[in-house]
């Protein structure tokens with residue numbers, strides 16, 4: 001197949017004088033062979049699926065660091081190295097907590113089981129709180145819809161009590177961001193609250209001819225997928241105490257605690273427990289629930305009487321030291337070189353499966369996910385290292401623990417190696433499906449900011465079209481590392497291949513048959529010319545962002561910009 005060349009070269013050069021950001025007269029030629037060599041090592045069986053915190057991952061990190069070093073890039077990690085060390089740690093919530101309302105007329109106990117369950121959301125070790133409480137409706141803040149359930153409430157130092165879910169008026173696409181317990185816990189923390197209690201929605205009526213529906217499922221850990229043998233279902237006892245939540249990974253704080261971005265989610269309260277919480281107010285749980293279902297979906301919000309005394313049980317689990325890999329190139333323009341564009345990609349994958357496939361293969365090589373993104377990022381870094389220097393500085397970041405819950409990027413964005421306010425954009429590379437010659441891409445996340453203009457310029461030069469997200473059902477925006485940049489107020493873009501020119505078949509074939517399976521290996525029909533085109537396109541986007549006259553800005557009234565970003569970085 002032909003080597004990737006630049007069809008738009010002459011046209012782009014003729015525009016140079018008028019163009020606001022001078023495109024270099026530098027036809028970066030991304031190398032299919034170099035990408036092939038990177039992938040051959042990173043996706044080899046020797047690296048045992050690059051499980052974060054295990055030796056195969058460390059080999060991958062050492063390899064990537066060596067590539068950056070050989071290019072002459074500056075180390076961006078700890079103590080003049082390319083590695084930023086962190087510790088991955090697991091934790092989970094446990095049953096056995098207590099919940100009391102301490103009022104002027106005495107103490108009301110909520111009983112574990114009938115009145116509350118432990119949260120499924122982990123919060124590190126045991127949490128003990130004694131604080132006044134405030135009911136904040138759904139606890140939803142959705143700037144685009146002009147909705148702020150915290151408006152006019154003082155939640156500082158308080159435990160926030162919210163209804164599970166979101167009003168029907170919130171568009172489905174926004175619900176992930178505003179309706180999860182984690183999103184509400186984060187907003188509560190930003191506003192100075194100390195804890196969160198979620199009131200479960202009443203269990204739906206049982207379907208005809210079946211046993212009772214599982215009540216208050218929100219408080220219980222979901223059953224382990226695929227592990228339940230086909231036994232006759234036992235109707236769950238709605239009064240049974242909670243069970244231990246699933247272990248999840250996060251990163252360890254300096255004192256040994258597990259990091260969580262929001263306030264602790266203390267408990268999930270049942271309708272019976274909610275009746276106790278609202279006793280002594282002018283409201284009832286039934287009335288609030290009915291108001292939450294009305295078209296306005298705007299139940300009263302108010303301080304609850306007395307104080308809540310809560311003990312939420314939790315435990316820490318396994319710890320694993322690991323590392324992000326960080327390299328930098330310094331910008332050439334003294335006025336803007338203190339601003340940084342990050343190119344990110346996750347270096348880890350799933351490791352070795354407990355159960356091999358019938359063919360005996362158990363190693364999740366993660367060739368496309370994400371040896372492909374890493375190898376094309378390394379190649380894009382070579383473009384910067386060997387070509388003209390960009391005006392802004394660029395950070396090349398390979399993160400650990402993405403597959404465990406975006407952990408390495410959470411660590412980096414909370415512990416950035418340059419001032420957080422100086423990071424002005426993230427270009428993330430994850431799981432490019434490089435088995436067909438893409439002619440269009442979807443620029444996931446770019447529509448929230450004017451980054452989309454940089455993407456348009458870069459893709460336009462390469463005659464690549466921009467299409468809408470072809471798989472909105474997958475909620476990709478929250479599923480890779482760029483999302484942690486967004487949560488820190490940094491606009492981001494994450495390309496996925498478009499569905500034209502065979503993309504739909506290629507994507508679905510990969511996603512249905514090899515995604516997160518041992519079959520995502522080097523036996524796939526990877527087209528390294530396409531890989532070079534992928535590297536080149538991401539290089540061009542990062543180049544645009546690094547050279548455009550003004551730093552990228554969030555769109556006016558954008559959900560994320562309004563919620564997480566400094567006002568000076570949001571368009572008015």
Ligand SMILES: [Zn+2]
Pocket residue numbers: 369403516
């Ligand atoms: Zn993955």
